[in-house]
Amino acid sequence: MTERQFAGALAIAVIGMLAAIGLPLSSEPAMALYGRPLPLTATLAAAALFAAAGLLPPVWSIAAGFAGVVIGCAMSLDLLGDPAIAGNAAFGFWLPVLATWLAAGLCVTRLANLRPRDNAVARTVNLAIPLLFGAMVIYLWEVAVRGFGVPAVLMPSPGATAVRFVHSLPMLWADFVQTFILGMLTGYVIGCGAGFMVALIAHRYRFLGQGLLPIGNFVSALPIVGIAPIMVMWFGFDWPSKAAVVAIITFFPMLVNTLAGLAAAGHIERDLMRSYGAGHAQTLGKLYLPAAMPFIFNALKINSTLAFIGAIVAEFFGTPTQGIGFRISIEAGRMALDVVWAEITLAAIAGMAFYGIVALAERATTFWHPSYRT
Amino acid sequence: MPVLAVVLALLAIWYVGAVLMNMKLVRDGFEREETKYTTAELIAGTMTAERPLLAAPHQIVATFADDIFGYPPNSPRSLIYHSAVTLSATFLGFVMGAVFGIFLAILIVQFRTLEKSLLPWIICSQMVPILALAPIFIVVLGAIGVHGLFPKALISAYLCFFPVTIGMVKGLSSPDPIQRDLMRTWSATPSQVFWKLRWPSAVPLLFASLKVAITISLIGAIVAELPTGGQAGIGARLLAGSYYGQTIQLWAALLAASMLAAGLIALVGLTERAAARAMGARS
The missing domain is CATH 1.10.3720.10 (MetI-like)
Known part of the structure; x- marks a missing residue:
């Protein structure tokens, strides 16, 4: 995008902000922006900052642009506090929202096109871009839900979800322990551990390995979650059945990946170990396992998402009265969608945190791998 | 060839598992009816139980074939x-x-x-x-x-x-x-x-x-x-x-x-x- 296009698009945003001042805010009778001193000041300030962003050099223009975006967002959220506007928002309300969105998009684009030379700055920028993008999506979601007056039965606003999340922390914690720690984590450890051990044995005895690899490949493509009702029948409603489902689901990807990884050690290295007179255990510990690490971590990552799905699906077939999957299906049936979304937020945070921990462990263990060298 | 061997081994393990897991069920059944039973009958019982804990492979295949061919394709049982x-x-x-x-x-x-x-x-x-x-x-x-x-x-x-x-x-x-x-x-x-x-x-x-x-x-x-x-x-x-x-x-x-x-x-x-x-x- 050229400087001209950037400035031109920002000019549209400025015009949008200014034009909104005279337009009606609501389809109900309500005071327009010019009669509300605080939002009026905010609108003017945001418009001024957008204009400044179009004229300043890149780094300053981004700062000015985002300052304007924050003010614009705060202004429209404040307006939604007026019951005459929430649910009946009219063009005068949506125009600043759209203008703010446009300005935010432009600033993020400009931020993404910056090529900072310093590594630390580049990393911060690369982290900031998706966060800003996410914040903007949540803002638009909030404004759309409240501005159009979408009934809470269909889609609660992010704000309502956050309030519900904070208010029902004890319940969420109990569900988290039941599904995540007892059900998923136990099964994950058992399944990955068993897959790893079997792979080691299959690697030692070639015949077994040749037989297991195609079968493992085939089975890991099957819809194994279907085993959930049988496990519930065997192990009862409580967490052991969930752990069993998770263990079976995670077993095969681990087996296949570890076998592939153990085969990844090069011929030269193997010959070198042989010429050192290394035994099987030594070769395994010093050559095969380190070479297999990237594959093993790949399986751990795949399994972290599979395991969560398995634990939640198993809860659809019967649970004691807690657990994320149980709560979601019960509360969705009662149309309490804010609880459902709070549970989903919990699941998302837990899932991402778990994946993040696995990824960090991978970085710490396989820092030597070419994919991390820059 | 190794694949075949592993598949056969898994099937054998499955059968043994079916016998062991269904044993108690079948024995309870016999004892409830107070009939005398031999070990052979007990094992045969584990293979044909109606609601087994672990179904034997041949039972699954039989039911599968029956569910596919036994009913017209548009029947809700098919x-x-x-x-x-x-x-x-x-x-x-x-x-x-x-x-x-x-x-x-x-x-x-x-x-x-x-x-x-x-x-x-x-x-x-x-x-x-x-x-x-x-x-x-x-x-x-x-x-x-x-x-x-x-x-x-x-x-x-x-x-x-x-x-x-x-x-x-x-x-x-x-x-x-x-x-x-x-x-x-x-x-x-x-x-x-x-x-x-x-x-x-x-x-x-x-x-x-x-x-x-x-x-x-x-x-x-x-x-x-x-x-x-x-x-x-x-x-x-x-x-x-x-x-x-x-x-x-x-x-x-x-x-x-x-x-x-x-x-x-x-x-x-x-x-x-x-x-x-x-x-x-x-x-």
Whole structure:
């Protein structure tokens, strides 16, 4: 995008902000922006900052642009506090929202096109871009839900979800322990551990390995979650059945990946170990396992998402009265969608945190791998 | 040969497991009727129990064959009927997910901003246990009057767009800078660069990710039938089997699901080979 296009698009945003001042805010009778001193000041300030962003050099223009975006967002959220506007928002309300969105998009684009030379700055920028993008999506979601007056039965606003999340922390914690720690984590450890051990044995005895690899490949493509009702029948409603489902689901990807990884050690290295007179255990510990690490971590990552799905699906077939999957299906049936979304937020945070921990462990263990060298 | 040996060994383990796990059940049955029984009768009983803890493989195959051939294909007792219901959701979801995934990948490859802002969220979206969303989709879509196939297909699509997007982003950006420079010296337009360079070099990765996507799509369709309390489909069959303790029926449904998965992968594989031949690959 050229400087001209950037400035031109920002000019549209400025015009949008200014034009909104005279337009009606609501389809109900309500005071327009010019009669509300605080939002009026905010609108003017945001418009001024957008204009400044179009004229300043890149780094300053981004700062000015985002300052304007924050003010614009705060202004429209404040307006939604007026019951005459929430649910009946009219063009005068949506125009600043759209203008703010446009300005935010432009600033993020400009931020993404910056090529900072310093590594630390580049990393911060690369982290900031998706966060800003996410914040903007949540803002638009909030404004759309409240501005159009979408009934809470269909889609609660992010704000309502956050309030519900904070208010029902004890319940969420109990569900988290039941599904995540007892059900998923136990099964994950058992399944990955068993897959790893079997792979080691299959690697030692070639015949077994040749037989297991195609079968493992085939089975890991099957819809194994279907085993959930049988496990519930065997192990009862409580967490052991969930752990069993998770263990079976995670077993095969681990087996296949570890076998592939153990085969990844090069011929030269193997010959070198042989010429050192290394035994099987030594070769395994010093050559095969380190070479297999990237594959093993790949399986751990795949399994972290599979395991969560398995634990939640198993809860659809019967649970004691807690657990994320149980709560979601019960509360969705009662149309309490804010609880459902709070549970989903919990699941998302837990899932991402778990994946993040696995990824960090991978970085710490396989820092030597070419994919991390820059 | 090793595969055959391992399969036979697994079957043997299965039979031993079936005998051991069903033993108590059968013994209780004999004792309740106060009949005398021999060990041979006991073992025979474990093989033919009506609601075994672990069904023996031959029982599963028999029920499977019976469910397929024993009823007319449109009867709700026929596995063909249930498979067709699940398959239609799988296909619809797969097509929606694949098209959406390719579309996203094209956007991401064309716009650098999207690669930086959207791609991390796409990856994060997979850390979220998406199946947890299934009941909400159903409830929300049901509230605005959408029932039946579409909500299920939507869950399948949500699950299977991800591998397509990731694979296509990788594939579309796989041409070397040298090749792109060559296109520039020929003064190719962006659309020419896309259709003559980027797209052909992405096709192998596209099919690799489509194979992953179609199995995920099947899983999505099956799981989506659970919270909907679906009347038909393999997932509904699993749910009914678990409610009424019909273990053999459960296993037969699982067998059907596995066969569907294998068939779907083979189908994508065939398409891949046809596409490769059409693009001039020599096998």
